[in-house]
Amino acid sequence: MSQLYENKTFSNSGMITLPKKWRQRFGLIPGRMAELIYQNDSIYIKAARKHSTNNKRYISEKGTVHIPKELREEMGITPQDPYNLHINEEHNCFILTCKDH
Template sequence: MLTIYKCKNFNKTGKILLPSKWRNQFGLLPGRLADLRFDQNQIVIKKANLDSTHNKRLISENGSIHIPKELQSLLDISEEEEYCLFIDKENKCFVLRLISLEN
């Protein structure tokens, strides 16, 4: 089950901040890799499986992650587009969705 964390505008750098409480629980610690995959009009951010072929990104020192341009294109996300970040405790991941796709 998804729990909404926060909605805000997507910035031009493509970085989003992952909340530390869940980041730690999900094993998404600074300096570690995360898998980012496009799935049904959303981006799923999860602890990296080194055998997967999903996009991989490092978690920055402050807990942010860069959403690659190819995933931004698939989601049709543009600068200043509003998105929501959801927490999926059961699957230990974050889910990013555009507001317009929520309705």
């Protein structure tokens, strides 16, 4: 079960900030890779598995992760579109959904 953490809008660069409390709990530490899985019109963000073929991005020092352009296009996201960030403690991941899609 996931809980809504926040509502925000996408930046021009596609960067989102992951909340520190859960980032640490989920193993998404700056300098490590996050795995981005596009499924059911959502992007699941979790610690990368070693042999995964999913999209991977580094977590920045400020706790941000870049959502690749191809995933944003797949979801129909443009800059300034609203999104929701959900916390899923059961699966140790964040779930990004678009409010208007």
